[in-house]
Amino acid sequence: MTALTPSLAIVAARLPSPPSSIELLDEDVAGDTPDWRGIAVPEHLMERFARRSDAAPLAGRPIAGGQIHLLARRPGFGAVLLDAWDSSRQRWRGWLVTPDASYADACGLVVEERDAPADPRAGLVLCDMPVTLAVTDLGACLGVFSQERLQAARWLEWHGRANAATAAPGVIARVALPGDDYALTGTPLSSELGKDGRVAYRQLLRQGLQQLQIAPADAAAPAAKVPMQAANANRWLKLVTAVAASVMVVQSAWLFLPKEGAVVGNAEFRNGGSGVETGVRTRVLFRAEATEAEIRTWLQREQLEIVAGPDTLGAFTVLSRNRQKVLPPPGPGNPLAVINP
Incomplete structure (x- = not known):
């Protein structure tokens, strides 16, 4: 257990209430408290401060799939990586996220440099702990995963348990994913009772989720079965193509042609020299069941x-002439499934 940091006592302190079973912490909390007054801040902590600063601009992002958001009611407990919006339940499905990369098991996805910028509070995605949350349960955004990384989390939820490596608590492993991709993860949990602190770690996390009344999601529920299904399904392509055609017919001709000096994002679209039209472009996916x-x-x-x-993903680009425009998050009252897929 010496390779597992932080200690289980620190993990237990994040819970809203003391853990129901304190025996598992007895050995972990034994020993004298060190005197920190003469100890300099370690370099790795300074790096974490820098990472947190780099990720700070993400905090106010509109909620969308692939983002990591703090749990609003208990930010110190953890966060969640959002996978898909379930319109029938009006809830997000995702996976619990903690800062504790050394506690990764075979279903844990370690947040890497390629995921930057990412707040250090997002260090490990526990793909074997899927949860469902309301929009009001979500706090600040800590990071944004690419579609490839989001797919890696889905793959680990489905296939992580098939890893037959030897249990080695605290060891980060590299596992090959379909194609040429990979993921940094951990080794399987040990079957020997009391020999693997990661088992107690997950017990603490489940107690915390119960205390916060955060419901577990159906294990290994494929994203395609959630109402925010793949946007390139045949029915969806027919629907959205019809929507795009009908909406574009009434737009001015300049919308169809690339303009000199055009820039995606907060942009200026020059219309030949006499005037300047400004706006914000955003890629979106609409819910599969949304009507025209x-x-x-x-x-x-x-x-x-x-x-x-x-x-090719089934996504559309929408334009707002208002440069300060922020799209509302997917949820009740709009047909959005994902913003910036």
Whole structure:
């Protein structure tokens, strides 16, 4: 257990209430308290401060799939990596996230440099601990995963337990993923009772989730079965293509042509020299079950225009002439499934 940091006592202190079984902490809390007054701040802690500063601009991002958000009611307990919006339950499905990379087992995805910027409070995605949360359960954004990294988390939820390596608590392993990708993860949990602190670690986390009344999701539920299903399904492509065509017909001709000096994001679209039109472009996926009328009404209400799409993922690009425009998060009252997929 010496390779596992932080100690279980520190993990238990994050819970809203003391753990129901304190015996598992007895050995962990034994010993004298060190005198920290003459000890300099270690370099690795300074690096964590820098990472937190780099990720700070992400905090206010609109909620979308692939993002890591703190748990609003207990930010010190952990966070969640959002996978898919379940419109039937009006809840997000995702996986619990903690700072504790050394506690990774075969279903744990370690956050790496390629995931930067990412707040150090997001260090480990526990893909064997899927949860469902309401939008109100989500706090500040700590990081954003690419679609490839999100797929890695899904793969570990499905296949991580098939890892037959020898249990080695505190050891970070590299596992090959389909294609040429890889993931940093841990070794399987030990079957010897009391020999693997990661087992007690997960017990503490489950107690914390119960105290916060955060419901576990169905284990290994494929993302395709959640209403935010793959946007390139045949029915969806037919629907959204029709929506795009009908909306674009009423747009001005300049929306269809690349403009000189155009920039994606907060942009200026020059229309030949006489004037400048400004706006913000955002890629979005609509929910598979959203109707054409629902999408059209929402676009008009939000004063948005579809200017591109669908692409190979089934995503559209919408334009707002208001440069300060922030799209509302997916949820009740709009047809969005994912922002910036």
